[in-house]
Each structure stands twice: as structure tokens, then as C-alpha cells.
Amino acid sequence: MPDLSSPSPSRTPRRxxxxxxxxxxxxxxxYHVLTFDVPEGMAALPGQFAMVRGAExxxxxxxxxxMSYLSGGTRPSILIKVFGEGTIRMARAIxxxxxxxxxxxxxxxxxxxxxxxxLLVAGGVGVAPLLYLARALSAEGVKPIAVYGGRSHRDxxxxxxxxxxxxxxxxxxxxxxxxxxxxxxxxxxxxxxDVEVFTCGPDRMMAAVSELCAARDVRCIASLETPMAxxxxxxxxxxxxxxxxxxxxxxxxxxxxxxxxxxxxEGSHAPRRVERGDR
Amino acid sequence: MTDQSIQIGNLTLKNPVLxxxxxxxxxxxxxxxxxxxxxxxxxxxxxxREPRYGNPPERICETPAGMLNAIGLANVGVEFFCKEKLPTxxxxxxxxxxxxxxxxxxxxxxxTERLESESGVAAIELNVSCxxxxxxxxxxxxxxxxxxxxxxxxxxxxxxxxxxxxxxxxGDIVGVAKACEDAGADAVTAIxxxxxxxxxxxxxxxxxxxRTGGLSGPxxxxxxxxxxxxxxxxxxxxxxxxxxxxxxxxALEFLLAGASAIQVGTANFSDPLAANxxxxxxxxxxxxxxxxxxxxxxxxxxxxx
Numbered sequence: 001m002p003d004l005s006s007p008s009p010s011r012t013p014r015r016x017x018x019x020x021x022x023x024x025x026x027x028x029x030x031y032h033v034l035t036f037d038v039p040e041g042m043a044a045l046p047g048q049f050a051m052v053r054g055a056e057x058x059x060x061x062x063x064x065x066x067m068s069y070l071s072g073g074t075r076p077s078i079l080i081k082v083f084g085e086g087t088i089r090m091a092r093a094i095x096x097x098x099x100x101x102x103x104x105x106x107x108x109x110x111x112x113x114x115x116x117x118x119l120l121v122a123g124g125v126g127v128a129p130l131l132y133l134a135r136a137l138s139a140e141g142v143k144p145i146a147v148y149g150g151r152s153h154r155d156x157x158x159x160x161x162x163x164x165x166x167x168x169x170x171x172x173x174x175x176x177x178x179x180x181x182x183x184x185x186x187x188x189x190x191x192x193x194d195v196e197v198f199t200c201g202p203d204r205m206m207a208a209v210s211e212l213c214a215a216r217d218v219r220c221i222a223s224l225e226t227p228m229a230x231x232x233x234x235x236x237x238x239x240x241x242x243x244x245x246x247x248x249x250x251x252x253x254x255x256x257x258x259x260x261x262x263x264x265x266e267g268s269h270a271p272r273r274v275e276r277g278d279r
Numbered sequence: 280m281t282d283q284s285i286q287i288g289n290l291t292l293k294n295p296v297l298x299x300x301x302x303x304x305x306x307x308x309x310x311x312x313x314x315x316x317x318x319x320x321x322x323x324x325x326x327x328r329e330p331r332y333g334n335p336p337e338r339i340c341e342t343p344a345g346m347l348n349a350i351g352l353a354n355v356g357v358e359f360f361c362k363e364k365l366p367t368x369x370x371x372x373x374x375x376x377x378x379x380x381x382x383x384x385x386x387x388x389x390x391t392e393r394l395e396s397e398s399g400v401a402a403i404e405l406n407v408s409c410x411x412x413x414x415x416x417x418x419x420x421x422x423x424x425x426x427x428x429x430x431x432x433x434x435x436x437x438x439x440x441x442x443x444x445x446x447x448x449x450g451d452i453v454g455v456a457k458a459c460e461d462a463g464a465d466a467v468t469a470i471x472x473x474x475x476x477x478x479x480x481x482x483x484x485x486x487x488x489x490r491t492g493g494l495s496g497p498x499x500x501x502x503x504x505x506x507x508x509x510x511x512x513x514x515x516x517x518x519x520x521x522x523x524x525x526x527x528x529x530a531l532e533f534l535l536a537g538a539s540a541i542q543v544g545t546a547n548f549s550d551p552l553a554a555n556x557x558x559x560x561x562x563x564x565x566x567x568x569x570x571x572x573x574x575x576x577x578x579x580x581x582x583x584x
Contacts, residue, residue, distance in 0.1 A: 013311045016551060053549065059344040059497045059525070063548055085341075102551065227339050229346060229548040234304040236350045237339035246332050247353075 012043040014232065016102040018055050021093050022075060031125065031157035032091050033070060034099075035077040042103055044072030046133040047223060047256045050103030051231040052078060054089055061086040064102065066228045068129040068200070068255070070158075076101065079157060081125035105231045106255045109133050109198055110221060116196045118144035120166065121183050121209050123201020124155050129223050129255075130200055131162050138165040145169070145190060149183035149205070152176045184208045191216045199223070199259070210259035220259040224250040280562050282571040285319065285540050287517045288465040290402055290440045292319040292374060292540060295572050296530065296558040299521055299544030300325055300378035300404065300444075301350065303554075305364040313555045319540055320374035323360065325406050327379070328386045330356035340477050340486040345496030345523070346545060347475050349489030352380055357390045361397050369399030376442065380406040387429050388436045395437040403439050405429060408446030408471035420446035420471070423458035434463035442519065444468040445506070452506055453513045460516050468519040468542065469510055470503045496545040497523040504536055511537030511577065525553065527560025534561075534572075535579030 019036040026032050034052075044050065046069070053064035065086045067078040082091045093099075109129070112118050118137060120130045127148060134144055146166035150156045153176040162168055169186045170178025179185055183205060191197070191212060199209045200223035213220035229235035231251050239247035240254075241263035248257060283294035298306075298315075300322040306315050315321055333353025340347050355364070357379070368375050377400050381387040387405065394400050407419035407426055419425045426443065434441050443459040445452055447470040456467045472493025477486040503522020510518045520538030524530050525546040533541045546553035565572050 015311065061341060062344060062346060062496055062545070063341050100550065227337060229339055229348075229545075230551070232308055232551075234302065234308050235339065235348070235548055236333060236353050237348065239333065239336050239338065239353075241335070247336075 012104060014103060014105055015042075016100055017042070018098050018100050021095050021097045021099060023095055024091075024093055026091075027157045028154050029091075030082050030154070032080050032082075033077055033158075034080060034090060034093065035075050036099060036101060038074055038076055038101070041074045042069075042072050042076045042101070044069040044076060044104035045108040046136050047107060047109035047129050048072075048104040049106050049129075049231070049255060050076070050078065050101050051105065051228075052090070052102075053086075053100045054093065055098035055100050057089065061089065063229050064100065064231070065090075066105075066225070066231055066251075068132070068223065069104065070128045070132055071135075072104070076103075079125055079128040102231060106251055109223075109256050112142075112196055113219070115194075116219075117194055118142065119190055119195040119197045120144050120146040121187065121197055121199040121201070121205075122146065122148045122162070123183060123205040124150050125157065126199075126201035126223070126225075127156075127158055127162060128200075130198060131158055131165075133198060134162060134165040143167060145195065147171065147183045147186045147190065149173075149201070182208075184212060187212050191218050193218070197221070200225075203264075206259065207264035210262070210264055214260060221256050222259045222262065224255045224257060224262075226250045281565045281569065282573070283562055283565065285573055287402070287442075287519070287539055288440050290465075293317070294319045294558055295534060295540040295561065296554055297322060297376065297519070297540055297542045298547060298554050299542040300406065301348075302544040302547045305355075305360065306368055306373055306375070307364065309551060312551045314371075316372040316374075318374070318554055318558060320376050320401060322376040322378045322404055322542060323364075324354050325352050325378045325380040326354055326357045326360050326390060327352060328357060328381060328390050330354065330359060335488045337487055338489070339492070342475065342477055342494065342496075343498060345494050345498035346548075347477055347487060347492030347494055348472070349487045349492035351489065357393050361393060365397055365399050374401045375399060376402045376404050378404040378406055378444070384429055384432050388432050391433045391436040395439060400439060402442055402465070403433065403437065404442040404444055404468060405433060406444050406471070408444050408448075417446050417448060420444075420455060421449045423451070423455045426455045427458040427462035430459045430462035430464050440465040442466040442468050444471055445510070446471050447473050447502060447506060453509055456510050456514055460514055464516060466517040466519055466539070467510060467514065468521055469506050470499070470522050473499065473502070495523070497525055497529075499523045500529060500532075504532055507533055507538050508536045508580075511580070524557065525549070527557050527564060530557050530561060531564060531575065532579075534575040535577070537577035537580055539576055
């Protein structure tokens with residue numbers, strides 16, 4: 001039985017800062033980049049996340065929202081997709097509005113095995129931690145391959161920014177931009193023993209990517225998104241099923257986890273079945 | 280600063296602010312945020328005789344001014360806790376209240392005996408009120424006879440102060456609490472969560488895999504306060520108030536109602552510094568009025584209530 005609770009040793013101390021929103025950049029109604037002003041800086045690395053909550057939200061929405069860093073430093077930023085009450089508030093936030101930002105949390109994307117080329121597979125808002133990674137790689141002189149998919153051209157926030165730092169392939173389900181279909185359409189010809197895959201997007205997309213990678217024996221790291229109350233291993237609200245039994249916690253074991261250790265057929269990654277609660 | 284210490288039976292706490300079981304891990308997770316030894320105490324994640332993986336996801340969801348959880352008492356087990364967590368807590372001078380859970384009286388006693396053999400445990404809190412496990416838990420807390428039986432058996436197994444955490448779902452919560460008092464409980468904690476539900480109207484499905492989950496957060500507070508008020512009026516032993524304490528004012532409400540101490544729970548998730556802010560807030564409130572923290576207890580009650 002593994003230790004169910006211990007956070008992995010934190011790389012940098014996590015802190016909660018109250019920071020004003022510096023700017024909000026909107027891409028249509030659904031996607032927004034929120035940039036905060038943190039003069040003392042946040043030592044957040046690609047793959048890590050923050051718990052973000054409006055400092056004046058009061059009793060509702062109650063919990064902070066887990067958000068991947070799009071950038072760290074003195075102007076940390078996040079990419080949000082409007083989904084529920086919390087992201088609706090974030091999408092309406094105006095510069096100067098105070099937010100509580102707790103981070104950096106979770107692990108980072110692991111280092112790329114020497115000799116391999118990174119292949120980034122992003123779905124929609126999942127682009128955030130991958131664009132941060134691509135920019136970091138670019139600064140080291142590495143140009144990754146990237147596959148970026150969405151329902152339509154409206155679901156590809158920051159695609160131009162990603163194109164600047166990668167060899168980018170775009171797919172849309174409605175064919176409104178790039179190849180018509182899902183990211184898995186573009187993957188088979190890109191997967192080889194020369195690449196390592198880093199993916200973030202909807203669970204079912206990552207499950208499919210993971211399966212393709214496993215079939216070709218390609219290492220695949222997935223950045224998980226689950227409901228979460230605390231972000232640092234206390235609430236135990238973010239389990240994902242582990243291959244061989246038990247759970248991995250997205251916050252402390254991840255969010256970046258080797259896709260082979262995740263049981264994609266169960267847990268929050270499968271369509272939820274009402275029967276599961278019946279006993 | 281005025282005297283902030285509080286008596287819970289024979290146990291002296293540094294101040295009336297504790298953190299609630301299940302919302303504070305084993306205390307060590309808050310290292311980066313503040314020194315948890317400054318708190319009145321921490322209640323550990325519920326410890327069972329053997330480690331437990333807990334329920335499948337989804338385990339949590341947010342609800343109006345609250346959240347539902349059905350974690351299923353995932354924990355490292357009492358043995359691992361004693362070996363790997365307690366020594367560090369002891370070293371740091373943290374006041375540790377070990378919250379324990381079992382599905383049989385025998386296991387409750389076994390865990391109590393294991394903790395009795397360690398130093399650094401200030402008190403044991405019996406969780407007879409978890410709504411999220413199929414066996415044990417809440418049925419002990421609903422039935423005065425069963426609650427008394429567990430309390431008496433554990434009391435016989437330890438010299439440590441014994442607190443019993445009340446279920447708001449007991450039909451006669453005062454009756455259960457009195458039965459625990461008669462069986463030797465040193466204090467009662469009130470309240471645990473109340474079972475609730477949430478359905479995702481987009482998918483048409485129940486949100487939690489366990490179907491129901493315990494409601495916590497500000498939504499619970501008025502109910503908790505009313506129950507604490509009732510218990511304080513009926514019991515001789517101290518009552519520890521818990522339920523949606525998010526701010527200093529919330530904590531003061533419970534103290535004025537007669538709670539001897541309070542526990543901060545879900546607020547730790549919204550703000551990891553919450554318990555420490557409340558500790559400082561109460562001290563400031565006391566200083567402004569020139570009263571000791573213990574003098575606040577029950578001040579909101581009319582004479583004789």
C-alpha cells in the first residue's frame with residue numbers, strides 16, 4: 001500500500017499571494033488569458049498549476065479553481081475556458097481586481113530523454129501548459145512538434161503563439177481549420193521511436209493519445225485535470241485510477257503523470273455511470 | 280494579547296482554534312504556509328486500523344456556499360501515522376488530536392490502544408458520524424446505545440481525553456451526546472457533514488460516484504450553530520463547534536453560543552491560511568475587549584440557558 005497522503009517533496013515553497021489582475025485578453029467569449037501582477041514573482045515551471053480564486057468572491061464560488069500556469073515569474077498567467085461559475089467570474093474580471101493565487105503546485109513536465117524530440121498534443125484549453133513548455137524548450141533551442149485540436153477554429157486559443165515555437169499541425173472536428181478530425185488523426189504518422197509525447201486536453205483525447213503511444217512504445221506524459229478542492233494533497237478529491245490498483249492524486253502525484261500508469265478506462269476519465277454509486 | 284488558552288476537560292489548548300479532520304491532512308502539508316504548532320490543535324485525517332484507498336472519483340463537487348465530499352476515509356492507517364507522521368508533529372510541538380474511524384467496536388479499541396502507546400497525542404476524536412462509508416461510521420452516531428458502547432470501550436482502553444464527533448443525522452442528537460457523556464466522553468464535537476446530492480443536468484447524472492456526499496462549508500453553519508447551542512444547554516462536558524467556520528466572526532458565533540473551541544474545516548481549502556487568520560482574529564477581538572478567550576464561551580446565552 002502506498003502512502004496515500006504525502007505530497008512529493010515540493011520543489012519550491014508554495015505560497016498564497018493576493019495579486020491584482022493586470023490584464024485580461026479575450027479570445028472570443030469562451031477563452032481568456034488572465035495575467036496577474038506579482039512583483040515578488042512565482043517560481044512556477046511548465047506543467048505546474050495554481051489554485052486561483054477571486055479575493056472578493058465571498059461564499060460563492062467557494063473553492064479556488066486549479067489552473068495550469070501559462071507563464072510564471074512576476075507576471076504569472078493562466079488560460080481559462082468559461083465553463084462554470086468560477087470561470088464566468090474570471091472571464092468578467094477587470095484589471096485591478098484582486099485574486100488569491102496559491103502556487104506553484106504539483107510537479108513539472110519531466111525532462112525529455114536525450115536524443116528524443118518532444119511531440120506536444122494539445123486539446124483546446126489544454127494548450128496552456130504545453131505552450132509554456134514549448135516556449136521553455138524554444139529558449140533552449142529545441143523546437144518541438146505540436147498537434148493542436150479543437151471542435152472548431154474558435155476552440156484553438158493561442159494557436160498562433162504555439163505556431164511561433166513549434167512545427168504545428170492543426171486539427172478541427174468540423175474542418176474549419178487544419179485537417180478535419182481529431183488530434184489522433186495526425187498522430188500515427190508523427191509517432192516514432194524518435195519522439196516523446198506530452199499531452200493535455202480532454203480526458204478522452206488523452207486516453208486515445210495514450211493508447212496510440214502505448215501501441216508504438218512511445219513514452220507519453222499526460223497532464224491531468226480533475227476536480228480539486230485544495231491542490232496540495234489534503235482534500236483527496238482528485239484521484240485517478242492507477243494501473244494495478246489504488247489511485248494517483250492529480251495534485252501531488254501529478255498533474256504530469258506517465259500515461260501508462262493511469263487506468264484510462266475507469267475513474268473520472270470514463271463517461272460517468274450512475275450505477276457506480278449503486279451498492 | 281489576553282490569555283487565549285482553553286480547557287477541554289483536563290486538556291489545555293493554546294487557543295480555541297483547531298482544524299477539522301479530513302481538511303488538514305496530517306498537519307505537515309501546511310508547512311509552507313504557517314507554523315501549525317501555533318494552533319489550538321489539529322485533528323488528523325480519520326485513521327483506520329488498516330490503510331484505505333477511499334472511494335472512486337468523482338469524490339467532490341461544489342454546491343451553493345458549500346461542497347459535497349465522499350472521500351471514503353482514504354488514509355494511511357494508524358500504524359503508518361504513528362511511525363511516519365506523529366514523530367515529526369511531536370518534534371514541532373503540534374497539538375495532535377487523532378481522529379479515528381472503525382466499522383466495529385473491536386477495531387475502535389485496537390486503534391485507541393495503538394495511539395495510547397505513543398506520546399504526542401493530546402486527545403482522540405471518535406468519528407462515529409462519517410456519512411460516506413457503507414459499513415460503520417454513521418450508524419454508531421445515530422444510535423445512543425451504540426455510540427455509548429463505542430465510547431465506553433475506547434475510554435476503558437486509554438487515559439487520553441476522548442472526544443466524540445456527532446452526526447447531525449441522529450434523530451435525537453442530544454440523546455446521543457448525553458449517552459456519550461454518560462459513557463465517559465470528555466467532549467463532543469458537533470457537527471459532522473450532512474448528506475447531500477447533486478445532479479449534473481448536462482449529463483443527467485449524479486455527480487458523485489458515491490451518489491451522496493457530506494455537505495460542508497458556510498451552507499452548514501446555521502444548522503451547526505443551532506445544534507451546538509442545544510448541546511451546550513444539555514451537556515456538562517465541553518462542546519467543540521464545527522460547521523462552516525470561515526471567518527473570525529463565524530468562530531465567535533460558536534464560542535458565544537457556548538462552544539469551548541471551534542474547528543476550521545472546508546475554509547482550509549478556500550484559503551490555506553484560514554485557521555491561522557481566525558486564531559489571530561479571535562486574539563484581536565479579545566484584546567479589544569480586554570477579555571480572555573475562555574470568557575467568550577457562552578457569553579451569547581441568556582442567563583441560565
